[in-house]
Amino acid sequence: MDNNHEATLKYHEQEWQINSGMTIRHAIEKVGLDPQSVLAIRQKKLVNHQTIVEPKDEILLVNVISGG
Amino acid sequence: MRCQHCGEVAVISMPQHRLKLCEKHFPLWVERRVARTIESFQMFSSDDRLLVAVSGGKDSLALWEILLRLGYQADGLYIHLGIEHEGYSHVSQSYAEAFAATHPDATLHLVDVRARYGRSIPELAREGGRRACSRCGMIKRYIMNRTAREGDYDAIVTGHNLDDEAAQLLQNNLYWLRGYLQRQAPVLPQTCQGLVRKAKPLCLVAERESAAYTFVRGIEYIQQECPHSAGATSIFHKKILNDMERRSPGTKLQYYQGFVRARQDGFIIGDEDTPPLEECERCGQPTTANALCAFCRMLETEET
Ligand code: SF4
Ligand SMILES: [Zn+2]
Ligand SMILES: [Zn+2]
Numbered sequence: 001m002d003n004n005h006e007a008t009l010k011y012h013e014q015e016w017q018i019n020s021g022m023t024i025r026h027a028i029e030k031v032g033l034d035p036q037s038v039l040a041i042r043q044k045k046l047v048n049h050q051t052i053v054e055p056k057d058e059i060l061l062v063n064v065i066s067g068g
Numbered sequence: 069m070r071c072q073h074c075g076e077v078a079v080i081s082m083p084q085h086r087l088k089l090c091e092k093h094f095p096l097w098v099e100r101r102v103a104r105t106i107e108s109f110q111m112f113s114s115d116d117r118l119l120v121a122v123s124g125g126k127d128s129l130a131l132w133e134i135l136l137r138l139g140y141q142a143d144g145l146y147i148h149l150g151i152e153h154e155g156y157s158h159v160s161q162s163y164a165e166a167f168a169a170t171h172p173d174a175t176l177h178l179v180d181v182r183a184r185y186g187r188s189i190p191e192l193a194r195e196g197g198r199r200a201c202s203r204c205g206m207i208k209r210y211i212m213n214r215t216a217r218e219g220d221y222d223a224i225v226t227g228h229n230l231d232d233e234a235a236q237l238l239q240n241n242l243y244w245l246r247g248y249l250q251r252q253a254p255v256l257p258q259t260c261q262g263l264v265r266k267a268k269p270l271c272l273v274a275e276r277e278s279a280a281y282t283f284v285r286g287i288e289y290i291q292q293e294c295p296h297s298a299g300a301t302s303i304f305h306k307k308i309l310n311d312m313e314r315r316s317p318g319t320k321l322q323y324y325q326g327f328v329r330a331r332q333d334g335f336i337i338g339d340e341d342t343p344p345l346e347e348c349e350r351c352g353q354p355t356t357a358n359a360l361c362a363f364c365r366m367l368e369t370e371e372t
Binding site: 034036037039041045046047048049050051062063064065066067 | 069077078079080081088091125126127231275276278279280283284291293297298300302303306307310311313314
């Protein structure tokens with residue numbers, strides 16, 4: 001498979017290679033996370049979950065649920 | 069996905085409000101929402117001096133920023149709990165200090181529990197055979213009230229968001245904790261001399277909105293969780309509520325606002341004979357116990 005079309009999704013210490021072309025929301029669901037409970041950051045900017053993942057993107061997911 | 073105000077790229081979609089906003093209009097929307105919450109619950113007025121309980125986390129720093137932008141006189145209080153796991157307390161303090169350093173018109177008060185009272189929260193909890201969180205809540209409430217009184221503040225404000233409040237309500241409902249249901253409110257007025265008013269201006273702002281706000285406003289906060297919160301019931305309840313929210317956007321807001329209205333309409337009736345508050349013999353803080361308040365009793369029993 002051609003890696004040039006892949007993008008990276010990061011959450012805490014976890015990292016996934018995902019295919020570009022799908023929405024961030026879809027990617028979040030694919031790796032088993034709840035879109036409600038994370039924000040997506042690309043190049044230090046908040047991006048909405050309908051954004052299409054581009055090849056070589058690095059998307060950082062930030063947990064928004066805190067306890068205590 | 070486009071901003072409904074200006075047509076620029078939206079950074080967030082809020083299905084419960086049928087709203088999509090860009091990085092310029094979203095923070096303004098949050099600030100306006102908080103301003104309206106403060107007014108509608110008559111939390112405090114523009115002359116009041118506010119003390120913000122700052123943990124270094126997203127909600128309390130977002131709240132501090134919003135209050136300052138709205139023109140309130142808001143100072144911060146950071147309580148160093150002495151939680152050493154991965155330097156948690158030190159790291160969170162540094163975020164509170166970094167925020168204060170960029171907001172020169174606001175003062176940050178620091179109270180170090182161990183330096184002032186001899187033991188950290190985990191040590192006090194261990195001595196009393198309790199979980200850290202059960203001690204932590206009581207000690208924080210004590211220090212907040214005391215600092216607010218000593219500094220002549222009119223109200224203590226905390227960063228509890230909609231998800232915190234909805235999860236707390238679910239917990240209180242499930243076990244029908246009547247005393248807690250009665251006291252769960254957007255604002256608790258000063259019921260007696262010495263007990264400072266408390267308000268939660270973010271109570272109608274969802275947790276993801278509060279986190280998104282800090283990003284868009286460029287506020288750095290501690291993302292690490294307090295190690296004692298692992299496995300907290302509140303996280304479990306938040307997840308359940310988020311599942312419901314996904315199926316039916318607006319559930320959390322309806323649940324909480326419905327409760328607040330019911331409470332205002334007198335559906336939640338409290339204990340008729342709440343004992344009057346007296347002054348603690350040692351520290352002068354209000355207490356329902358006679359002689360010593362719970363905080364002074366804890367220090368005393370755990371000293372011996
Ligand atoms: S999780 Fe527990 S110990 Fe940690 S800050 Fe919250 S109440 Fe205190
Ligand atoms: Zn806009
Ligand atoms: Zn006392």
